[in-house]
Amino acid sequence: MAEGQAGGSRFFGASGRHLLGVQGMHPSQIIPILDLAETYVLMNGSRKTPRDRLRGRTLINLFFEDSTRTRTSFELAGKRLGADVVNMSIAQSSVNKGETLLDTAATLNAMRADLLVVRHSQSGAPALLAQKVDASVINAGDGTHEHPTQALLDALTIRRHLGRIEGLTVAICGDIAHSRVARSNIHLLSAMSCRVRVVGPPTLVPGAMSALGVEVHHTMEEGLRDADVVMMLRLQRERMSGGQVPSAREYFRFYGLDRRRLDLAKPGALVMHPGPMNRGVEIDSQIADSDQSVIREQVEMGVAVRMAVLDLLARGARS
């Protein structure tokens, strides 16, 4: 039973044809993705991408949850490699009308998709689809479970700026409990031997967090001290006002990233955010636009990392 959790089928590798999560990935699987993405960064810069790489392949963006940036990023990645890209946005309501996730899987199988990029509000939905479709499934964010390409693009951004990932101190701040970005980053950074801290109000940091091998802090002052990287997370609107946090202003007062707090981190520490940002809630506008912020570059790395993932999965499927 336990083997299912770390099972090879979820990842790249000998038997893996899906990317469902970062959990269980080894540096030997992570680094080649980053290296290949690095080459795509250069090609994207010179506008010369290998458009024959995915020629004749069909990529379906299957989004059960709204997302403009992730969907666009995958769409661009697919097109730059020459794939035929189709976007399917399936509002939750039409699913509730009776078509189940597995009906959708059967439909997609009939359409002979090669690559399936899935975002869903339910943890585990891409894994369920992956059991039933012939295509390679890429998890583009499922519930509060994982968002593997986000963690990979964050890693690439860090590596390009700081020259390495190993041994860095990374503080992930905010709504850890409901964040798939935080989980994927924790798994990836831990695998790459980073010192990972999570920082947030106790209502937004699960009690079992320390079992993942991270340090838990409940004040920004402690959590940010001497950090190389500060990753901010978006605070969902429903958490404010009466939920796990009394108000947006109280949240910003204690957990917002401002200049004073950022100065506790290492000089030149990177500021990251998966977007979209709530300026003035989790991050001061000036910090978001400062020299230390690599938020826009994260978006650029996103396209390159997704190209690398699509490329590797398509190669795996070919062989």
Added chain:
Amino acid sequence: MSTLVFENVRLIDPASGLDQPGRLLVRDGRIAGLDQAGAEGTPEDATVVNGGGAVLCPGLVDMRVEIGEPGHEYRETVKSASRAAFAGGITTVAVLPTGTPAIDDPAMVRLLRSRGEEPGYVSILPYGALTKGCRGEELAEIGLLNEAGAVAFTDGARAVSTARLMKLALTYARGFGAMVVQHPEEPTLAGSGCATDGELALRLGLPGIPAAAEAIMIARDIRLAEMTGGRLHFGHVSTGEGLDLIRCAKNRGLPVTCDTAPHYFDLNENAIGDFRTYAKFSPPLRAEADRQAVCAALADGTIDAVASDHTPRDADDKRLPFAQAAAGGTGLATLLGVTLTRYHDGTLSLPEALALLTSKPATLLGVAGASRRKGARPAGTLENGAPADLCLFDPDRAWRVVAGELPGHSQNTPFDGRALEGRVMGTWKNGVRVFGDSA
């Protein structure tokens, strides 16, 4: 007059403490006596069943079963459930009132009971709804339901939420000597959670339910039982902390009892790894330490009964993202085999294991031997004159659970692939063979 003789069997009757090799005589569907091996000759007109040394015990009494009737016949009918029950050696089932509609009307209680009286069907002891429609708002007609034959009162897997309503229920039910069965989970803490809080739920990104949600509810309700003098039973208890509270209440002499289900002592939360919805339960599977605590509570008698918690669901209800999938698993056909794992590992003796499946649940439900409620059909006993509901099984015979091949309609077992020791060879109801070779 038909006569049936079981020869060459190990007779185990937990109600009387009997455990010896011998013979059992059945006349006209009733138990007509038992004696030791090698005693007097066989009556001439008798049909002889040679047990080959297997165990002959009372047909099992499963005190927590959901059947699709009424309202969800695509999941399970009385007929398909009977097939599964008989294959598991079960001859009496207590059926939860949470069908559609809920069993909150005396006529529905009588209907369900009479379904179980049809030839070839498992005996049915209906629970009555504790609240109207099992909605948890106002009390159901406990008196009338009780009169119609409801054996206890519960809202199934819906906890009675407010302390005020629970106090009212315990107080009112006391007037009829009726037992209230609570789902031990504080519902506001459980929220929309679907796994036990902890590292695994965190890794899977599933909303968690603190294990303490059980103890908090149990602590509250024990106090309410003490305050009201009501008769309280907790269904499917699954945490060490909850069991400690019940143990303590029993030591203080309070009339508090509980049962558990095989998945809580045979599986732990790791069974849901990789979003395996067939291992999704309510309450959710627990950490290994809690599973061990359940085993310890079986051994020391804190747990009064093992019930299958049979919850038939079709594949469409299970093949969904984990949080949206239905909770529960089938359990009739595997109840005995999984319970016997605790005999094979030395936790329980064979008579102790069988007591949890026969005499003890029968006593809780008021259908045991001399203490039974008026008009009740005796179950869980080999006493003279009782209906010949019998289970013949070989405790050492191995078999493997294969989903899709189990008797019964729904196939959502959490034990798919599990090798078990202890196989039912034959089941008799009213002296008629309903499972096994000549059935």
